Amino acid sequence: MIIDHPLLGPRDAAEFVYLGDACLIDRPDPGDENAARLFHDYLHIRDNPAGEHRELWFHEHGDRSWLVVTRNTLTHEIVRVELARDVALARGRDR
Amino acid sequence: MPDRQLMARAALDGHERTIGTVAVAEVTDLALVSAAVPRGSDEAFAAALARGFGAARPATGDSTVGDRCAARVLGMQPDQVFILFVPPDPDRPAETVSATLESAAYVTDQSDSWAMLRMTGAGVRTALERICPLDLDDRVFPQDRVARTAMEHLSVIVLRDGADSFLLMSPRSSARSFRHAVELSVEHVSE
Numbered sequence: 163m164i165i166d167h168p169l170l171g172p173r174d175a176a177e178f179v180y181l182g183d184a185c186l187i188d189r190p191d192p193g194d195e196n197a198a199r200l201f202h203d204y205l206h207i208r209d210n211p212a213g214e215h216r217e218l219w220f221h222e223h224g225d226r227s228w229l230v231v232t233r234n235t236l237t238h239e240i241v242r243v244e245l246a247r248d249v250a251l252a253r254g255r256d257r
Numbered sequence: 258m259p260d261r262q263l264m265a266r267a268a269l270d271g272h273e274r275t276i277g278t279v280a281v282a283e284v285t286d287l288a289l290v291s292a293a294v295p296r297g298s299d300e301a302f303a304a305a306l307a308r309g310f311g312a313a314r315p316a317t318g319d320s321t322v323g324d325r326c327a328a329r330v331l332g333m334q335p336d337q338v339f340i341l342f343v344p345p346d347p348d349r350p351a352e353t354v355s356a357t358l359e360s361a362a363y364v365t366d367q368s369d370s371w372a373m374l375r376m377t378g379a380g381v382r383t384a385l386e387r388i389c390p391l392d393l394d395d396r397v398f399p400q401d402r403v404a405r406t407a408m409e410h411l412s413v414i415v416l417r418d419g420a421d422s423f424l425l426m427s428p429r430s431s432a433r434s435f436r437h438a439v440e441l442s443v444e445h446v447s448e
Contacts, residue, residue: 169316169318169335170317170318172392173390173391173406174390174406176390176407177390177407223406223407223412224404225317225318225333225334225335225405226333226337227334227335247335257296
């Protein structure tokens with residue numbers, strides 16, 4: 163499998179480590195009054211889609227960047243690769 | 258004066274070997290220092306790099322050459338470069354970089370953490386093709402490109418510093434396995 167890194171171009175999947183669903187970017191606010199429930203869901207509740215799935219990959223043997231890879235779980239086709247930093251900034255995070 | 262002295266020793270004892278048309282030699286005279294860019298100070302860092310080493314800040318995956326200390330700046334990741342240079346004081350490379358950059362970056366001495374091998378000669382790419390997952394074609398990986406990758410499960414930084422010259426850096430703790438993997442690959446294409 164080849165991941166087309168936004169900065170470095172196509173790189174072998176062996177250089178990457180998989181973490182999980184990209185929803186991990188949206189860490190709940192510990193100060194929220196429903197923090198216990200929100201963190202429960204954040205840790206344990208996942209969709210299991212047959213189709214496009216957004217997931218976090220780490221380029222460990224590369225530039226050490228976190229990527230959001232959109233992959234089709236039925237075909238393994240990778241339709242989009244973004245820097246997780248850009249995704250987080252677009253969601254209003256400060257980094 | 259202490260009655261014992263610590264002697265510096267290279268990761269591969271200065272190993273050199275030529276196999277067919279490819280020469281493999283350990284590089285022992287270069288220091289390597291990482292420089293991490295503080296948040297929000299990209300411009301100040303680029304200016305300090307230009308003033309201190311006479312080098313432009315490279316994009317990730319590229320390297321630039323400076324006019325002081327024979328420095329080469331490697332763009333390792335979006336907020337970090339490695340600076341490869343001939344150290345005026347081999348015992349204090351991080352201090353040299355910190356002073357040269359006027360503290361515009363967080364620096365860490367990496368010199369003794371990496372074993373460095375330079376591969377040169379016709380056929381060097383043929384030898385690397387067997388173990389290096391990067392595309393080293395001239396159009397994709399021309400001179401001055403740099404990348405971190407894994408060869409035979411060992412982390413390796415690959416710098417192309419000439420048409421037929423590659424500098425490879427791998428963690429010192431597995432230096433001999435690294436040398437073995439590289440030389441075996443050269444042997445297999447030299448018969």
